[in-house]
Amino acid sequence: MSISLRPKDLYVHARNNAINLDDRNVCYTAKKATTCCGKTLSVIAPRNEVTGSRSCRFLPKCFEKVIGSLMYPSLINQFGGISFDRDKSAIINRVKAKLLPKVRRKFNWDIVLTESSVVNACALPGGKIIITTGILDAMAKYLLLKYEEAYEGDGDKGCAYMTQNFARSIHSQAELKRFLTRDLENMVAAVLGHEIAHADIGHGRDALQYTILLQILLLIGYFMIFLIFAGQKQKAARERGPNGAERINKLNGMQKIINWVYGIFTQIAIKLVMLFNSRKNEYEADKVGMRAYTHEAGYDLRCAALVYDMFERKSGDSHAMDGCLRKMKECCATHPISHKRRARALEISKELTGHTGHIH
Numbered sequence: 261m262s263i264s265l266r267p268k269d270l271y272v273h274a275r276n277n278a279i280n281l282d283d284r285n286v287c288y289t290a291k292k293a294t295t296c297c298g299k300t301l302s303v304i305a306p307r308n309e310v311t312g313s314r315s316c317r318f319l320p321k322c323f324e325k326v327i328g329s330l331m332y333p334s335l336i337n338q339f340g341g342i343s344f345d346r347d348k349s350a351i352i353n354r355v356k357a358k359l360l361p362k363v364r365r366k367f368n369w370d371i372v373l374t375e376s377s378v379v380n381a382c383a384l385p386g387g388k389i390i391i392t393t394g395i396l397d398a399m400a401k402y403l404l405l406k407y408e409e410a411y412e413g414d415g416d417k418g419c420a421y422m423t424q425n426f427a428r429s430i431h432s433q434a435e436l437k438r439f440l441t442r443d444l445e446n447m448v449a450a451v452l453g454h455e456i457a458h459a460d461i462g463h464g465r466d467a468l469q470y471t472i473l474l475q476i477l478l479l480i481g482y483f484m485i486f487l488i489f490a491g492q493k494q495k496a497a498r499e500r501g502p503n504g505a506e507r508i509n510k511l512n513g514m515q516k517i518i519n520w521v522y523g524i525f526t527q528i529a530i531k532l533v534m535l536f537n538s539r540k541n542e543y544e545a546d547k548v549g550m551r552a553y554t555h556e557a558g559y560d561l562r563c564a565a566l567v568y569d570m571f572e573r574k575s576g577d578s579h580a581m582d583g584c585l586r587k588m589k590e591c592c593a594t595h596p597i598s599h600k601r602r603a604r605a606l607e608i609s610k611e612l613t614g615h616t617g618h619i620h
Contacts, residue, residue: 309364310461310548317469324465325367328386332370335390340376343393349373351441352391355449358557363387363460371452379574383455385464391452399447402570403440421566422620443619446563447570450605453549453557454564461548463541470537474530481522489515538594546601550608561609562619565602572598 305314336342343349352373360369367387374390379398381391406421413424421443430436458464489511496507550561575598610616 308461310457310552311544315466317465319465319469321365324385324462326386327464327468328367328384328388331384332388335382335384336372336374339374339378339380339390339392341374343373343375345373345375345393348393348396351396351445351448352452355445355452355557358559359449359452359456359553362553362556363456365460365462367459369456369459381451381455383458383464385459385462385468387459389452389455389459391448391455395451396444396448398570398574399444399567400440402566402573403443403447406566407436407440420618423618426618426620439620443560443563443566446560447567449554449557449559450550450561450564450567453553453559454545455549456553457545457549458541460552461541461544463545466541467534467537470534471530474526474533478526478530481526482519485515485518485522535594539596542595543601543604546604547608550605551612555612560615560619561605561613562615565605565609566619568598568602568605572602 305316307314352371356371360371363369365387369387369389371389371391373396374392376392377394377397378392379395381389381395383389403421407427410422410424410427430439492511493508496511546564550564554564555561606616
């Protein structure tokens with residue numbers, strides 16, 4: 261004999277006779293689910309060894325090593341081949357010996373000085389770095405110019421280097437060479453710390469991944485346009501007479517125009533995304549390079565500001581430039597404006613060492 265209960269009685273009965281879950285089982289289940297999710301996340305979006313941030317990664321580490329090894333010889337030849345300048349090579353070797361032990365990723369790291377007048381340094385995936393003799397010459401000329409400005413009393417122009425009293429206290433070529441060599445080594449350390457950060461963080465790998473993903477999206481877009489117009493052409497083909505042929509011709513013309521517009525739009529979008537990502541990577545490499553390598557190796561961080569001041573003078577960047585022109589130049593550049601990087605370098609130097617003024 262069944263007893264019918266009112267809905268309210270059913271709710272009360274269910275609440276009073278509910279099964280009590282063991283708290284330990286709940287905790288165990290939650291812990292197991294969390295561990296499973298964490299393992300899945302670590303595979304799909306592992307943490308960066310340097311920055312600690314998570315990002316999707318589908319290119320393996322061995323891919324970086326292969327790409328870097330393949331591109332390295334041709335890039336060395338492109339920049340004039342290996343330089344055998346003893347003084348400059350000695351500076352590079354001293355900096356390399358101090359910076360490379362600070363890296364996080366286990367690559368076959370290599371830094372090569374090339375004989376080229378081009379003012380440049382670059383990093384390839386897999387820990388391959390090139391620096392030219394041209395950038396060392398530019399640094400030496402810049403330091404001598406700063407010395408002359410300080411001697412004449414203009415040492416605070418641009419980026420402070422040394423006081424007038426200190427500049428006038430140097431009375432021999434040997435003494436001047438000693439100070440300039442030390443500061444040149446600090447500037448080289450700032451540049452190489454920046455390039456090491458690019459390779460250690462994996463910016464080259466990330467750029468390749470972005471390019472591959474954007475190209476895949478581009479192909480998907482073209483395929484979708486093809487399917488849409490293919491369906492419309494099939495409908496038009498079913499129509500008999502001149503109307504069907506005329507409609508097919510119109511669809512072909514529309515498809516060509518849309519493909520052209522879509523191609524231009526996607527290429528512009530890809531370039532804008534890559535430019536924005538490139539500037540973001542440059543700022544990140546500046547920050548990580550100064551904090552994790554240059555500072556940890558014991559170099560003077562104020563010399564990083566000297567590097568950006570040198571590039572500002574060389575490229576003609578100026579914070580006094582008209583606002584619209586400066587914005588346009590910054591939007592079209594792969595690297596941030598030099599005076600902004602100089603200001604950030606001085607902020608990091610003040611934060612880590614408390615020093616922002618004259619080096620001498």
